[in-house]
Amino acid sequence: MASRLEADSVHWRSVCPIASGLDVLGDKWSLVIVRDLLEHESRTYSQFCESPEGISTNILAARLKSLTVLGIIEHVDLDRPARNNAYRLTTSGLELRPILEEVARWSQKNLRELHPEIVTIL
Amino acid sequence: MASRLEADSVHWRSVCPIASGLDVLGDKWSLVIVRDLLEHESRTYSQFCESPEGISTNILAARLKSLTVLGIIEHVDLDRPARNNAYRLTTSGLELRPILEEVARWSQKNLRELHPEIVTIL
DNA sequence: CCGCATCCGTTACGATACTG
DNA sequence: CAGTATCGTAACGGATGCGG
Secondary structure: OOOHHHHOOOOOOOOOHHHHHHHHHOOOOHHHHHHHHHHHOEEOHHHHHOOOOOOOHHHHHHHHHHHHHOOOEEEOOOOOOOOOOOEEEOHHHHOOHHHHHHHHHHHHHHOOOOOOOOOOOO | OOOHHHHOOOOOOOOOHHHHHHHHHOOOOHHHHHHHHHHHOEEOHHHHHOOOOOOOHHHHHHHHHHHHHOOOEEEOOOOOOOOOOOEEEOHHHHOOHHHHHHHHHHHHHHOOOOOOOOOOOO
């Protein structure tokens, strides 16, 4: 109940835009959630849970909350709470697409040796 | 001494190239180190410590090790150990540049409200 | 000194069970 | 269905030690 995420104050390590971007996106799950929303337009809580990476429910809830506070995602129906109310990307969130495309490109080119099962997309 | 990083076995959450990229780059420090090496060509251990984000020494050592195992960075002089032997990006590491450029662009455009002190680069 | 490794308290993560 | 509560584990972060 007393989670510090309520007033989601990011700790900005510096004024560098790269470091600041990583202050909000630099974890293992936020951009996976964004990926799902780029692929599917909108997703409910349980649909996120079905993704093959298998996020646990508390992490998902925390990330959805912080991404919402950051203005990257929002509920599809803005003022009806929760039940079957899917999430979608905001304008800010949609602009993350080039980052994910570059991550995918880099991984496909540079991770195949370490991770042969990786698939090719796009 | 018994650090599990010796045989750096990444846990691949899925076969998705985006998730796999985040399996290795999805933390707050790895790409900050890469940023320093894109800006400065080569950096020593203590030069990394001088960056404004203030990485702590144990985290720095761990990240340098895992980035080396992943083939993203290497020592400038490949077979002389440690002392004043700077790090540089490998070919794989140099190819991370587009990702960081997109992160910088996104942050400059979408983080200014939350973080007014953020600076503009490029 | 420089490049770490170790210790240790704090924070984040992850699996599972549970609730409105 | 959409989250919380709980609790064990792993990562982080600061201080400090130590070998070359």
